[in-house]
Amino acid sequence: xxxxRKWSRILHRDVGFFFIGTTLIYxxxxxxxxxxxxxxxxxxxxxxxxTTSINLxxxxxxxxxxxNLLEEIDSKENYKSHYFxxxxxxxxxxxxxxxxxxxxxxxxxxxxxxxxRSVFYESNYLHYNPNRIWTWFSDAFAAALILFALTSxxxxxxxxxxxxxxxxxxxxxxxxxxxxxxxxx
Numbered sequence: 001x002x003x004x005r006k007w008s009r010i011l012h013r014d015v016g017f018f019f020i021g022t023t024l025i026y027x028x029x030x031x032x033x034x035x036x037x038x039x040x041x042x043x044x045x046x047x048x049x050x051t052t053s054i055n056l057x058x059x060x061x062x063x064x065x066x067x068n069l070l071e072e073i074d075s076k077e078n079y080k081s082h083y084f085x086x087x088x089x090x091x092x093x094x095x096x097x098x099x100x101x102x103x104x105x106x107x108x109x110x111x112x113x114x115x116x117r118s119v120f121y122e123s124n125y126l127h128y129n130p131n132r133i134w135t136w137f138s139d140a141f142a143a144a145l146i147l148f149a150l151t152s153x154x155x156x157x158x159x160x161x162x163x164x165x166x167x168x169x170x171x172x173x174x175x176x177x178x179x180x181x182x183x184x185x
Contacts, residue, residue: 001154001157004154005154005155005156005157007151008150008151008152008153008154008155009151009155011147011151012147012148012151012152012155015144015147015148016144016148018144019141019144022137022138022141023141025123025126025127026123026126026127026141028119028120028123029041029120029123029124029126029127030127032120032123032124033124033127040117041117041120041121041124042116042117042120042121042124043097043114043115043116043117043121044114044115044117045112045113045114045115046112046113046115047110047111047112047113048073048110048111048113049108049109049110049111050072050073050108050109050110050111051106051107051108051109052069052072052073052102052107052109053107054068054069054072054107056069056090056102056104057104058084062082063082066079066082066090066092067079069092069100069102070092070094070100073100073109073111074094074100074111077095078094078095078096078098079092079093079094079095080093080094080095081093085101088103088104088105089101089102089103089104090102090104096113096114097114098111098112098113098114099111099112100112126138152166153166153170
């Protein structure tokens with residue numbers, strides 16, 4: 001048992017150091033993804049209001065006029081498409097998921113720009129397993145988490161170990177998810 005405890009500590013420590021970065025990535029991303037109903041963890045929206053005197057009525061020169069407007073408030077290279085959501089509102093789609101709304105009667109408009117949230121965007125990208133190589137790496141991480149759980153059972157002995165306080169915490173860690181499943185399923 002002494003040898004098992006020794007190797008448990010060694011594996012737990014060394015594999016743990018290797019996966020510290022991955023643990024932080026999945027923890028940050030997991031918290032962000034848990035709260036998707038409250039906010040968009042990948043993007044934030046910046047809104048800029050403006051007024052224009054450019055004619056945006058449905059005419060033959062509408063697209064050129066839209067490009068002129070974009071030169072004033074953004075860049076004409078970002079133009080994707082446009083349409084009228086109603087008779088007074090022109091919606092212009094831009095590259096990157098951003099868009100512009102203009103009241104063609106008053107000339108008042110609003111530009112909505114999607115900006116990536118640094119750290120969260122990249123963490124979430126990895127959390128979604130973007131390719132086969134990362135899937136293999138994340139499978140190795142999942143196996144390491146199993147190793148962490150198992151080795152932690154044997155690291156301490158006596159009243160702080162699995163037959164004492166550690167055992168109580170282990171049982172609580174098993175019972176709480178089961179009670180959650182029973183209650184919500």
